[in-house]
Amino acid sequence: MVKLTDVARAAGVGYGTASRALSGKGPVGGDARARVLEAARELGYTGDATARALRERRTRSVGLIVPDMTNEFYTASAEVLQEVLRDAGHHLFVATTGNHPGREQEALQEMAARRVDGIVHVPSGPSTAAASPVPVVELNRYSGRSVPAIVSDDFVGVKELTELVIASGYTDVAAIVGPDTYSTSRERLAGFKAAAEQAGFTEKATTGKRFRIMSSDFSAEGGASAMQTLLSDLPQAVMPLSSRLVMGVLKATRESGIRVPEDLSLAGYGDPDWFEIWGPGITTFAPPLAEMGAKAAEVLLDLINGLEPAHVVSRIPGTLRIRGTLTTSRD
Known part of the structure; x- marks a missing residue:
């Protein structure tokens, strides 16, 4: 049976350093942590998880509660989240809610029953949940609870995307949110309106610079329905502000014989792989999904180890990706 002393010897560190590196508790200098983790993998060291859990009063497990696992938002963040937690010796349990508050409450109760050490949670809306007995970090959305939240800086990102659309010469722009x-x-929505109003646009104006806002659920069907409503008075540019809304808009325009970008320019949100290869490529604001997952894991580990985060809501900047669906206005 491989012992911790064997791991320490193989990594060239002391027993205490090896213990801290594998437990995630306490400082480990230089690249010692990586050497210890690699040595543990090569030697097949697992330790006595049950005994360790009893000593530490921890299960070395973390819960992840998300609406679904088909959206690239959650799969990309969850992949990095799992890697960071695994390197710190934690296992990940996943529950999906379909954005239903009732299922969300059930998932929170189930995670507590499993005695997880902490939870990363994508909330479905304003929280009515009781205080959690374990640390919670919200991801992508924030509910208003007094817990840390790691989100994309969507206000700035969408504002900059809208400014790009306006700078391209468009005076009739519709957003789908x-x-x-x-x-x-x-x-x-706040980012879109801030850019439009600062540029002198007026909502639902009949002449001059105007912007329109369509609301929908975050689905391809919702995006298609919103786009169908716009067909009778087609804007010059449309901004569906989620990847699924983009998909719905493209479906509706194709079925209606509207060409993107020849007849209608488009700027979206998110950046799944197909955005780059569809047609001329989709101009978009890409949120920092991997960075959000890594940051959520880092903050949760700090909370589990008794540290407090510096900010309640941490907004991480994303990136504009300029491609062919946004062209210079032809008017």
Whole structure:
């Protein structure tokens, strides 16, 4: 049976350093942590998880609660989250809620029953949940609870994307946003309106610079329905502010014979792989999904180890990706 002393010897560190590196507790200098983890993998060291859990009063497990695992938002963040937690010796349990508050409450109760050490949670809206007995970090959205939240800086990102659309010469722009129960919808809408109003646009104006806002759920069907509503008075540019809304808009335009970008320019949100290869490529604001997952894991580990985060809501900047669906206005 491989012992911790064997791991320490193989990594060229002391027993205490090896213990801290594997437990995630306490400082480990230089590249010692990476050497210890590599030595543990090569030697097949697992330790006595049950005994360690009893000593530490921890299960070395973390819960992840997300709406679904088909959205690239959650799969990309969850992949990095799992890597960071695994390197710190934690296992990840995943529950999906479908954005239903009732299922969300059930998932929180189930995670508590499993005695997880902490939870990373994508909330479905304003929270009515009781205080959690374990540390919680919110991811992508924030509910208003007094817990840390790691989100994309959507206000700034969408504002810059809207400024890019306006700078391209468009004076009639429509945005399609999600339900206002989600903090993501509110931040994206606020960014869009801030840029449009600063440029002198007026909502629902009949002449001059105008912007329109369509609300939908975050689905391809919702995006298609919103786009169908716009067909009778087609804007010059449309901004569906989620990747699924983009998909719905493209479906509706194809079925209606509207060409993107020849007849209608488009700037979206998110950056799944197909955005780069569809047609001329989709101009978009890409949120920092990997960075958000890594930051959420880092903050949760700090909370588990008794440290407090510096900020309640941490907003991480994303990136504009300029591609062919946004062209210079032809008017």
